[in-house]
Amino acid sequence: MTTDTTNLLKMRKSFLEALNDPQSDTGLLKDMLKELKAAYPGIVVAYGAEDEQDAIGTTPSSWNEQYFSRQKKLAERNFSQERLEHLMQVRELFRQQGRKGFVPGARKAAVDPAPALDNGYSPSTNLRKFVDEGDVPTIRMALTVELEDSRRDARTMRAALAWAKSRVPGLCEPYAEKAFARAVERDRQQWTEDYYGTQAVYLDTNFSEERFLHLVDVREHLRQQGAAKPAAPAAPTRPAAPARAPASAPRPAAQPAVAAARPAQPPHRSPPPPARPGMSPVMIAALLIGGALAVVVILMLAFRK
Known part of the structure; x- marks a missing residue:
């Protein structure tokens, strides 16, 4: 096969x-x-x-x-x-x-309700699934996609990488700088939405611990900046790929026509991070729903590379 x-x-x-x-x-x-x-x-x-x-x-x-x-x-x-x-x-x-097992209930939490590990971290259902399967490219994509979920804070994302890394030998590559993975910028004044998007692409080319943790820091910086000023209402328009939504405002992802029937997103204390390049509004909506639909998106992103 x-x-x-x-x-x-x-x-x-x-x-x-x-x-x-x-x-x-x-x-x-x-x-x-x-x-x-x-x-x-x-x-x-x-x-x-x-x-x-x-x-x-x-x-x-x-x-x-x-x-x-x-x-x-x-x-x-x-x-x-x-x-x-x-x-x-x-x-x-x-x-x-209204048949049992088919009617949607309350939205599930962003992490597994299973007992937390010693450090208090509990892996998401999808991340645990991919780690158990052991396919390195898919695990890397699952970790990267989890950055798109604003319900996961910086501490959770650092713990997620540490947990996956401890269970998957060779998950992270050595940090490298090359044509499609240029150096990380230490000057926070340069940390913009576009910079985040560029570094996310570089992470695909060089999945190193340093790059992933740097993205976590940039993401947190953008979230804090967005929380410091009022968020503008989102326009229900389809974002142009591969552009990323501004981190200072709620994600304007266009939803399918039936989106109004879905449970509303819980309020966030800070705006969501930008979306990955090439992700359609449908894929973004599926990630927000989570569960098996999010698995489909992660597999699509991992396999098209």
Whole structure:
């Protein structure tokens, strides 16, 4: 099995897991499927059913939880547009009916509710998952993406790197300066939103502990500067890629049309950090929702490098 095939299987599995996550909005799932198809045309296959039992049912009265589980299992080997759209249709009906396991509840915390480690740090569910799997590029991407979540403060991000580094040999590279990883700037007067974006790109090229911790410091500096002055209201416009949203104002990410149905973001004491270059509003929204949809985004970012 080739690396590309393995990556496609991982993204398919994560997307199907997102169908089981009550926090995943149906409209956002549809948008994420479009993103996946655009980035990886081979991820979707032609619809097929070996027999009548495998076929899509057209009578809503016959849809139940067992039917949903069976169709989801079939989608593992027949990841087709028709079957996925049907699963989302069944899922949405169950949400409207208020069925247990399909209705979204309170937004989960940014970190795992599992017991904290000796230093008080508790890894996020997604970071723990990727560390357990041991794929270094994906772990690096998961750590970098966690910088985008303003619910994680500087102390948490430093602890996250230390925790992952202690469990994954070779996670961090030696600090290096080269064409696509220029030197870090020590002068805080130069720490702007654009500088943060540039250094985030350099981190992709040279994932060193020094660069990651420097980004944490720059991020905290921008957050503190943003908190020191009133935040302007966000305009609901689609940000141009790869530009980053100003750190001195709330993120203006355009949401899918159904975004109003999602739970509201908890208030932040300071503005969120800028978004990664090349991340669409759909990907940003998925990261804010978290859970399995965030895993899909992390895999997309890691595999397209």
